[in-house]
Amino acid sequence: MPEDTSIPPSIPTGIPPPPSLSPVPRAVRWLLHAFAVLCLALGVLGIFLPGLPTTVFILMAAWAAARSSPRLHEWLWYHRFFGPMLRDWARGGxxxxxxxxxxxxxxxxxxxxxxxxxxxxxxxxxxxxxxxxxxxxxxxxxxxxxx
Structure with missing residues (x-):
């Protein structure tokens, strides 16, 4: 049976994959994952609360997720709202x-x-x-x- 090389339906076509980084020790990975989730929560709150920045927290969440949770990082990278800002930042700030x-x-x-x-x-x-x-x-x- 031939191998299925199609793109999974959750990944949009034409968008480059998120950058991958070297793994970190397990304890650091847990701390970074907790930090990523906290920053993501604050970023989402920032959408609704004036004065609380969204972009900064999402960038920090993506940075921490890239080092701790490839699944969360990929979700952020392809997200319809957060993804464009992350990809723009990765391409040159x-x-x-x-x-x-x-x-x-x-x-x-x-x-x-x-x-x-x-x-x-x-x-x-x-x-x-x-x-x-x-x-x-x-x-x-x-x-x-x-x-």
Missing amino acids: WVSRRAKWNASFVMALCAVVLFLTVQKLWIPILASTNMAVVLTWLWFRPEPPQA
Whole structure:
């Protein structure tokens, strides 16, 4: 009987496989897996909670999963929402223009809320300064080439 070389239905065609990394010791693997799950949970929460970053936590989850759980890493890599940002980052630290605008909007909204609700002025000033530094870095990241 000939061997079936077709791609499993869960893996989309045209997407390169996730990068593989060398294995780590078992104890480290368990710690990294726990870290990956924690970061994934925080990243998902970040979708719904303004001020909690999604992209950073998903990137950290993918980094830890690549070293601890090939199955979780592959799931993240091919995920319809998380996969594109991971693949763009792996190809050269690319960040889409849409992600930049979304981050800018959410950070501006958080800054407004802080200035309207926090009594001590130095707190929203410090937080807004940090957000401005992050946004400056983010807008200098390269964007993926247009298809």
